[in-house]
Amino acid sequence: MKKLILLLVILIGGSVAAMAQDGARQHRIVMQLTSGDTLVHKNLMKQFRNMKEAAPTMELEVVCHGPGMDMLMSDRSVVQEKLKEFSAKGIVFLACENTITERKLDRAKVLPEAGYVKAGIIHIVERQEDGWSYIKAGF
């Protein structure tokens, strides 16, 4: 009987915890950037500012792959200063290693703020599986 009650406590405790989390609305967002368009990159910086303002404690990961890797390259990114600022404020930028290989990008030129994932899309999929919300960047 004790074990029964213990199991119930675990089950119900979990539900209550889930509800509490929902009340606090701790947003976890995985954003996909595949566009190499510098207008998209500049616009993204405005969106980050608005998002930070609306949800200061959000977790945000920006996964860059394909042409989107341009935003993380020191020799072509037009938003390096803003990107450093947002990185310092906790926004996580992730470079796709498959893209680096395929596009023969120079890894030494990837901005030091960037983290790495092997396959961009699979990382985004795993975040969704963990309950993160997905946003595709770009127009």
Place this chain on the structure above:
Amino acid sequence: MKKLILLLVILIGGSVAAMAQDGARQHRIVMQLTSGDTLVHKNLMKQFRNMKEAAPTMELEVVCHGPGMDMLMSDRSVVQEKLKEFSAKGIVFLACENTITERKLDRAKVLPEAGYVKAGIIHIVERQEDGWSYIKAGF
């Protein structure tokens, strides 16, 4: 013991309710429009018609931000008549207030059918957290 049974009833009742809902397939969809391309806007109207036909009772919110706000502006939207029709049929159109401020859009020219959200992306994220499906509009 009574409380134990009560708790079980709540837990299991919840599961059954969830399954019933799944059977009924009441779709809840949050769509993101960031494109200012009028071809995208026209194509969207066709999609709404198809979606309404396939799922007459769906809940659909269309969040317009960035260049996508053009679809909700009376001085530039090319789909105003259709949009009024779909609004009357229950599709919800939402204007992003951050975009209005940044693009210095005239709020008096926003179509009267539109509702408002402060930050478009955060609204989309919250809908996903509530279990709505996300669709990014555009080609």
Place this chain on the structure above:
Amino acid sequence: MKKLILLLVILIGGSVAAMAQDGARQHRIVMQLTSGDTLVHKNLMKQFRNMKEAAPTMELEVVCHGPGMDMLMSDRSVVQEKLKEFSAKGIVFLACENTITERKLDRAKVLPEAGYVKAGIIHIVERQEDGWSYIKAGF
């Protein structure tokens, strides 16, 4: 009391099964292709290869609608050979019947590898409701 224990076993068994699945990370991905851009189609083939490598047992459905149907048409697709290969490896390609009707496409020219769905977006929504991760293709 026996029934009570049985119910608990079902509830907890379900949770354990869910956790096990999470551990195994059996990815289920529904991808939306609306772009008719052949560069997007070619890039997609590279992504499929990378995804297959990172997650060999994933389930992947590619829903083609609007201009995206071009990738499935024998008279205009530029990736037919690769598409046949990936289809043989288990990637599922789905043609939107609404698009075929609206664009007056010749159904006899749809690649034999393709399956069909009535309304592309509603299919994507249903997959998300079933817990699949959503990825919008294109730049």
